[in-house]
Amino acid sequence: MTSTKSQPRHVAIIMDGNGRWAQLRGRPRLFGHHAGARRVKEIVRACPGLGVDYLTVFAFSTENWKRTQAEVAGLMRLFKRYIRREATSLFEENVRVRFIGDRVKLEPALVDLMDGLELMTAHNTGTNLTIALNYGGRDEVARAARRLAHDVAMGKLDPRAITDETFPRYLDTHVLPDPDLVIRTSGEARISNFLLWQSAYAEYEFIDTLWPDFTPEVFAEVLARFGLRDRRFGAVPA
Template identity: 50%
Template sequence: MLNRFSKWIQGQESESFPLDLDKIPSHIAIIMDGNGRWARKRGLPRVAGHRAGMRTVREITRAASDLGVKYLTLYAFSTENWKRPKDEVEFLMRLPQEYLLTELEELIEQNVQVRMLGKQEQLPNDTLDAVYQAQERTKENTGLILNFALNYGSRDELLHAIQQIASEAQSGNLNPEDITAQALNRFLYTAGMPDPDLLIRTSGELRLSNFMLWQLAYAEMFFCEVLWPDFSKEEFYKAISEYQHRNRRYGAL
């Protein structure tokens, strides 16, 4: 059914994607892809695409918060991204500082809580300091939880969790028969969070790229051709609208 917010969306956007607020995904994960191609199409350096992508982060975070999404996880920098050119990596490491410097007060006003998923090793101190400050200043907020997957790799996350479980078992604190899916969840970066209901990937690529391999087991997936800097609020509504029209059976008939 249409509710007041979906009618407002229909009135505000050039194309309508009516949403049912009772069926908003609790956790949305996004692989933000296409910044480099966006810049190349315009004859700009790749870093220009990353900066444009940061503006999209701002817009989609606001939209998710307004819709009542509880968790938004953004794949910001993977463990494989260190292989990119040094100047690009250095720029990407400055982006969290730049984003949080300009957006933190609004995030606080919107009751958004900032978290980071990933390995802290290798990350520059300035980047970590900006993230720590944002986490500290928003830790009491009770609205949208905004996860930045930074220096994140799912295989690395799973290996770390398995090592922790092995250590617990070796020390006698965990019996082998107690090693369940729930036990593994406790050692993941996403401990205490629900698995994503919806994965969005932009730019036309059809792969997970080492992102939340365990957590995405039953997520609905939405792939679109739009490059991340061009991914608008309307495209976000479109992805959620499609999600709401799917029948999630979790392996059942």
């Protein structure tokens, strides 16, 4: 690959800081999560004008089950509420919605809503919104490896054909391009088990802004900084 300076086509965001945002205002953590959900709507709407075709957001990780039962239950209610309230708008705004992650542990009512929203927006051709729900990068790779092993055992795949190009076909994101840019809000500088395989050559941006304060204007500033980066993909500059 050659050196390129361009607009990111696929942006992935670790939406961090909802709880702290709420606590700074003397409110419960779920108040921050609701504010964060409203921010997702604004960022999705900003994508076409900013040249972003694919947006992937980290909504709930496989590790988030360790939070208090009250917070987890509140988040699950929020996810269902978000889908019910936003489904029509997402469809009318031509957004294609996908979910990645392990759905086995999620309650059936939520999974039904997720399936319905994916089906409803399946033919939309605008922004591709991917929501990572009960998602973990290591878990995704392990599930992909099991599917791959099954195909080998069934004689559908020759082990000698397994490469870094064939393996991604078994990942949750097999229909998506790899992210060009990964953003984490709230000042934390770690990737938290997010898109481990896919982000091998992504650029990272760790910013102090808490997620509910991540406006389209802040988004545009981060994208502008990305445009100044020299992405060589291991090559030497000319």
